[in-house]
Amino acid sequence: TAGITQAPTSQILAAGRSMTLRCTQDMRHNAMYWYRQDLGLGLRLIHYSNTAGTTGKGEVPDGYSVSRANTDDFPLTLASAVPSQTSVYFCASSDGSGVAGELFFGEGSRLTVL
Amino acid sequence: GQNIDQPTEMTATEGAIVQINCTYQTSGFNGLFWYQQHAGEAPTFLSNNVLDGLEEKGRISSFLSRSKGYSYLLLKELQMKDSASYLCSYMDSNYQLIWGAGTKLIIKP
Numbered sequence: 030t031a032g033i034t035q036a037p038t039s040q041i042l043a044a045g046r047s048m049t050l051r052c053t054q055d056m057r058h059n060a061m062y063w064y065r066q067d068l069g070l071g072l073r074l075i076h077y078s079n080t081a082g083t084t085g086k087g088e089v090p091d092g093y094s095v096s097r098a099n100t101d102d103f104p105l106t107l108a109s110a111v112p113s114q115t116s117v118y119f120c121a122s123s124d125g126s127g128v129a130g131e132l133f134f135g136e137g138s139r140l141t142v143l
Numbered sequence: 144g145q146n147i148d149q150p151t152e153m154t155a156t157e158g159a160i161v162q163i164n165c166t167y168q169t170s171g172f173n174g175l176f177w178y179q180q181h182a183g184e185a186p187t188f189l190s191n192n193v194l195d196g197l198e199e200k201g202r203i204s205s206f207l208s209r210s211k212g213y214s215y216l217l218l219k220e221l222q223m224k225d226s227a228s229y230l231c232s233y234m235d236s237n238y239q240l241i242w243g244a245g246t247k248l249i250i251k252p
Contacts, residue, residue, distance in 0.1 A: 071147065071230070071242030072186070087239070119185060130176045130234050134185035 031055050035120050035135035042110050042142050050105040050138045052120035060123045061103040062087075062132065063095060065116040072119065078103055110142045149231045149243040155221055156251055163216045163229050163246045171236020175207050175214045178230040180245065186230055190216065218248075226250045 036051045054061065059080045064072040064087075074087030078097040092114060094106045107114055117139050121132040146168035155161040165175070174193045178186040192198055192207035192214060204217040218225055228245040235241055 069244055071232070071244045072240075073242070074239060077239070129238070130174050130191055130232070130240060131188045132178075132186075132240070134187070136185050 033120055033122055033133055033135035035118075035138050037138060038136070039139040040141070042107075042140060044111055044142055045109055048107045048110055048140070050107075050118055050120075050140070052103045052105065052135060053101050054103075054120075054122045054133075055101065056122060056124065056133065057100060058122035058124045058133070059100070061097065062121045062123075063093070063103070063105045064119045064121065065089065066119060066137075067116050075105065075118075107140075110140075112142045114140065115142045116140060147231060147233060147241055147243040149229075149246045151244070152247045152249065154249045154251060155218075157221055157223060159221050160217065160219050161221060161248065163218075163231075163248065165214045165216070165231035165243060167212045167214075167231075167233050167241075167243075169212075169233060169235055169241070172209060173234035173236070173238060175205070176232045176234070176240065177205055177214075177216045178232065179227050180230055181227045189229075221250050223250050223252070 033054045062077045063075040073089045075093050076095040078084045081100045117137050119137050120135040123132050149165045176191045177189040179189050180186040190205040197206045202219045207214045228247045230245045231243040232240045
């Protein structure tokens with residue numbers, strides 16, 4: 030199975046432009062997450078969704094929005110990108126029936142905002 | 144910032160043992176987790192501790208002391224493929240993971 034698929038793998042974006050990072054999972058996991066990973070910092074949670082139809086704010090939600098219309102898809106949108114949003118973005122999911130805290134990650138999307 | 148700390152980088156020799164320490168401070172705690180991340184790849188789950196003590200899975204062991212806010216990851220019989228970053232995280236009172244910055248482990252022949 031594919032697990033979690035993220036797209037695009039990498040992108041260069043002009044400041045002020047909008048961008049949507051796509052995330053799709055085929056494991057039927059209820060919970061999904063978006064993290065950003067920056068050098069010297071731990072993974073930081075942007076937004077999360079415990080189940081389809083619900084979303085919540087993480088540690089660093091400003092400048093980002095998400096939606097969870099169904100179980101499989103969890104897109105992350107940057108409405109007006111800024112250089113500080115240059116980062117590697119990871120989508121993840123978890124299965125409530127498995128080990129709590131065991132997340133399954135996508136391969137990441139490297140975003141550069143100029 | 145996050146109240147979780149681990150060394151930035153460690154070096155060890157192939158075939159040896161390495162211990163990576165992690166300390167944390169939190170009022171709400173629901174488990175400690177270790178992930179491995181190879182350069183340019185996604186993190187993958189290694190081990191977790193909910194109660195105090197040692198959890199062993201093959202070459203990998205993880206220890207937790209909740210009273211001391213301390214955990215370590217022990218890797219035995221090191222192989223070159225173990226060169227990676229090791230991420231420590233704890234689950235807070237909201238059941239969200241709080242992550243350390245990771246320890247880059249360099250294995251030398």
